[in-house]
Amino acid sequence: MDTYRAILSRRSIRNFRSRRINMKLLRRMVNSARVAPSAANLQPLEYLVVTAKSLCEEVFEHLKWAGYISPEGNPKLGCEPVAYIIMLISKSKVSHSVLKRDESAIRYSFKPDLRDVGAAAENIMLFAQSIGIGSCWLGAVNKIGIKKVFSIPKRMEIDSVIALGYPKMVSTIAKFTGSVKYYLDKKGTLHVPKRPLKDIIHINSLTR
Ligand SMILES: Cc1cc2nc3c(=O)[nH]c(=O)nc-3n(C[C@H](O)[C@H](O)[C@H](O)COP(=O)(O)O)c2cc1C
Known part of the structure; x- marks a missing residue:
């Protein structure tokens, strides 16, 4: 699928088939995010890929779907996402050791730019769309709940969650x-x- 077609055909998908997504493809999604534009090239984002069924079920409990048509827009029973990518903003320290002193100073003096998340998320969703995988980007997320599920450290903030799976709608x-x-x-x-x-x-x- 060419890029323009992927862009135009991508819609948020909220019902998914039970087919699992190959880890190689999930890694490619994160790799697509990795090379997205980043303000001052600070690259503050990290990605938590969730595929284990029990963890997917736990994440699901902390999401809100399709506000305008709730609850009809919720994934139907058995049509829940089969994977998630949790978009994390690293607030400090990460990669610190690989940065030169002046670079780490720059990193501390800037606030992570949320536009980085938009670019990274869109890369993930467009690559997914180009290989037939549906996605929904969710900002209505119980961040405290998800932080607990994965013991996410204080130096990391959850921005949003991308739900993934082969479309069933x-x-x-x-x-x-x-x-x-x-x-x-x-x-x-x-x-x-x-x-x-x-x-x-x-x-x-x-x-x-
Ligand atoms: C920043 C952001 C947050 C969103 N949060 C949610 C959400 O919490 N739950 C949901 O079901 N959809 C969410 N969406 C998806 C939007 O509802 C969807 O993009 C919009 O209705 C347009 O539909 P489309 O993605 O099919 O073009 C979000 C989209 C964006 C860009």
Whole structure:
């Protein structure tokens, strides 16, 4: 699948098949995140890949799905994600030993830029989409709960979670008619309104 097609066809997926995801592919997802743009190239992100069934079940307890259509938008029983990538922001120390003194000073003086997470997450989701794997990026996460599950140290902060699996639902772009709220039809297809290109593109000037 070419990049443009992956970008246009990616939709948030919230029901998944039980098929597991090969670890090699999950490693490639993290590798895609690894090379994403990073403000001042500080690279503050780390990634916790979760595949064990019992741990996936525990993570699931700490997530909130599809706010506009809750609870209908929740994954159905047996259609839960089969893997997660937990997006972690390392607040200090990590890689400290491999940095030169002046570099570590720079690292401490900057706050991690959250835009790094966006770029890394999108790389993960687009690579996943290009190989037929669905994803949903979740910010509505009980971070305290998940921190406990994995004993995540204080120097790391959970930013968000990416749920993964082979899709068991269809989600499609809907015509924008004034509301941003996505909706389910009778067949269970999710319709996601996106603002039209003509309304958001400005070429050379903001006046039309
Ligand atoms: C930062 C961020 C946080 C999100 N958090 C959640 C979430 O907690 N739960 C959820 O079901 N979807 C979440 N989403 C997915 C959005 O609902 C989804 O991207 C949006 O409805 C557009 O649909 P699309 O991804 O299919 O284009 C999040 C998306 C972003 C960018």
